[in-house]
Amino acid sequence: MLIEKKKGILQELYLVEIIKGLWITMRNMLFSRKVTIQFPEERREYSERFRGAHYIKATNGVENCTACMLCPTVCPAECIHIEAGERPDKEKYPVKFEIDVLRCCFCGMCEEACPKDAIKLSNIYEMSTTYREVYDKSFLLDQRGGK
Amino acid sequence: MSKCIIDGREVEFTPGQNLIEVAKKAGIDIPFFCYHPGLSVVAQCRMCAVEIEKMPKLQTACSTVAAEGMVVKTKSPRTAQNQKAVMEFLLINHPLDCPICDKSGECDLQDNSYRHGDLYSRYTEERRTYLDLDMGPVIQKNMNRCIHCTRCIRFGDEIAGIREMVALQRGNNTQISTVDGRALETDYAGNYADICPTGSLTVKDFRFKKRVWFLKKTSTVCEGCSRGCNMEIHQDANVIYRCIPRENMQINKYWLCDEGRFNFQYVNDENRVVAPMVNHSVSDWGLSIDQAKKVLMGKKIAVLVGSDLTQEEGSHLLEFLPKHFPGSPIFHFGTPGLNTAEKDGDADRILKRKSKTSNLHGLEKLGFQGFDKMPKEINAVLVIRGGRAILPDLKGLVAVGLGVFMAPQVEEFSVILPGTSFAEKDGTIVNYEGQAQRIRRAILPPGQCKGLSEVLMMWVNSKSSSGAA
Numbered sequence: 001m002l003i004e005k006k007k008g009i010l011q012e013l014y015l016v017e018i019i020k021g022l023w024i025t026m027r028n029m030l031f032s033r034k035v036t037i038q039f040p041e042e043r044r045e046y047s048e049r050f051r052g053a054h055y056i057k058a059t060n061g062v063e064n065c066t067a068c069m070l071c072p073t074v075c076p077a078e079c080i081h082i083e084a085g086e087r088p089d090k091e092k093y094p095v096k097f098e099i100d101v102l103r104c105c106f107c108g109m110c111e112e113a114c115p116k117d118a119i120k121l122s123n124i125y126e127m128s129t130t131y132r133e134v135y136d137k138s139f140l141l142d143q144r145g146g147k
Numbered sequence: 148m149s150k151c152i153i154d155g156r157e158v159e160f161t162p163g164q165n166l167i168e169v170a171k172k173a174g175i176d177i178p179f180f181c182y183h184p185g186l187s188v189v190a191q192c193r194m195c196a197v198e199i200e201k202m203p204k205l206q207t208a209c210s211t212v213a214a215e216g217m218v219v220k221t222k223s224p225r226t227a228q229n230q231k232a233v234m235e236f237l238l239i240n241h242p243l244d245c246p247i248c249d250k251s252g253e254c255d256l257q258d259n260s261y262r263h264g265d266l267y268s269r270y271t272e273e274r275r276t277y278l279d280l281d282m283g284p285v286i287q288k289n290m291n292r293c294i295h296c297t298r299c300i301r302f303g304d305e306i307a308g309i310r311e312m313v314a315l316q317r318g319n320n321t322q323i324s325t326v327d328g329r330a331l332e333t334d335y336a337g338n339y340a341d342i343c344p345t346g347s348l349t350v351k352d353f354r355f356k357k358r359v360w361f362l363k364k365t366s367t368v369c370e371g372c373s374r375g376c377n378m379e380i381h382q383d384a385n386v387i388y389r390c391i392p393r394e395n396m397q398i399n400k401y402w403l404c405d406e407g408r409f410n411f412q413y414v415n416d417e418n419r420v421v422a423p424m425v426n427h428s429v430s431d432w433g434l435s436i437d438q439a440k441k442v443l444m445g446k447k448i449a450v451l452v453g454s455d456l457t458q459e460e461g462s463h464l465l466e467f468l469p470k471h472f473p474g475s476p477i478f479h480f481g482t483p484g485l486n487t488a489e490k491d492g493d494a495d496r497i498l499k500r501k502s503k504t505s506n507l508h509g510l511e512k513l514g515f516q517g518f519d520k521m522p523k524e525i526n527a528v529l530v531i532r533g534g535r536a537i538l539p540d541l542k543g544l545v546a547v548g549l550g551v552f553m554a555p556q557v558e559e560f561s562v563i564l565p566g567t568s569f570a571e572k573d574g575t576i577v578n579y580e581g582q583a584q585r586i587r588r589a590i591l592p593p594g595q596c597k598g599l600s601e602v603l604m605m606w607v608n609s610k611s612s613s614g615a616a
Contacts, residue, residue, distance in 0.1 A: 073358070
């Protein structure tokens, strides 16, 4: 059974309700703190633990990675491809180190599995490209200026 | 049957068995490093020491023969304490380079450290390091990882029959090396890497190619000679990375020769012909089968069957050939100068046989004749082989090849139909003792290679008339 509300003249005009609604809009527009930022000029600070683009850490210009293959082993998306090799100054090093970022789910397990503190997730989050990007070894090393 | 009690369980044993073997039969693992069932017992790693009732001290299980009524405790606190202590001693000088080491994943030291060792090392002093000499083309040595189990020394002495590995110096300074630092001479060098419980001796060919936990294993039989050693093919993503021996006490025990171990390399060889070839250029299957028939049309044909084919393929051919090549002589070939099973014999005192193909004895039993020399009136040959039989001189005859061929051999053939190698097919091979064994498919054939039965079906069903006159 419907209960019929009695409406007065003010309710009948909706004027008060419109002003009330407009007040909420104006209040949020003029007097509250902004949530958005001017993105390319302003940048948001993320925590050090944020899981963004990968990089390979280097010590004295030599990559930390020793191609132990623990990250491709643990990777649930199977997006890491490593080929190991040997060179005079390092017994085992990655000849090829490729991350198929489009497959990566940024779970951070590679970082966790790495015994050499080599593969890390940075807080770089601008990763959109117009092509299917695969991070290769030189890119991963340069990501943070070879540090 | 005599009985003893291990960990509260009554276990039967045959007299003379040591405690490790008896426990293994009951499903109880006793950890060990220096013991190997195929080698003599030295009891120097002390890892397998177990508590035996009525004996005041721990006894090494590898050197203690089980006796009636013996009560053994393999998990008692005293045993565990000993295992922990032994692990700590072994790890004092062992470098923590498992990420680099090829053995990690199948390493006895790693496994036992995980099961019985301590999580932390109390050792803070400098570790012992060595400079390593080259040990020849098969084995890569890293003395830093060695735990002096002396399995390699005993293997050379007792199995390979050449005392080339020795222990220099004593105690903490012990160094396992070859005599005068020479390269290894034995043809069984790959086994050194298999029996090494750490990554001290590893195979150079497999070095850094793949981590062992990625490899898929297929039990098969070696096709290197007529011995028929049991082995395992390890592959990943259709690429064979290595072969390792599989235990078979009747045939090869625990060993495999280097020739058989590295025989798989031709399977992934980039020179291998993986598409049908007509007059030295790539063609397709239909055209090349028609061309093969045309080339052989009206000729006096001899059929050469490689003795590296399986029994199944052999009996297919025995049905196919008389129908489609009536009157043509059929021979098997494989090793030059060895055309009957009677001429086959031991090539050394360990495993190798003179016949360099696996199924010589089987094909002979099926009724194939050995190839001696080409009959005079023949002017064309059809060669059917796997990948191992050595081609005889074809002397400018018109030749059609079916099987595994390499790029340099293309010149000799008008038509090549690419076939499958031993790793790409199932079948039965018969070794020199008449023992039939299964070979199993480990990988898919590369490119357009096809199995023999499929090619024969295409031959039968193709439109143009049969090849022979």
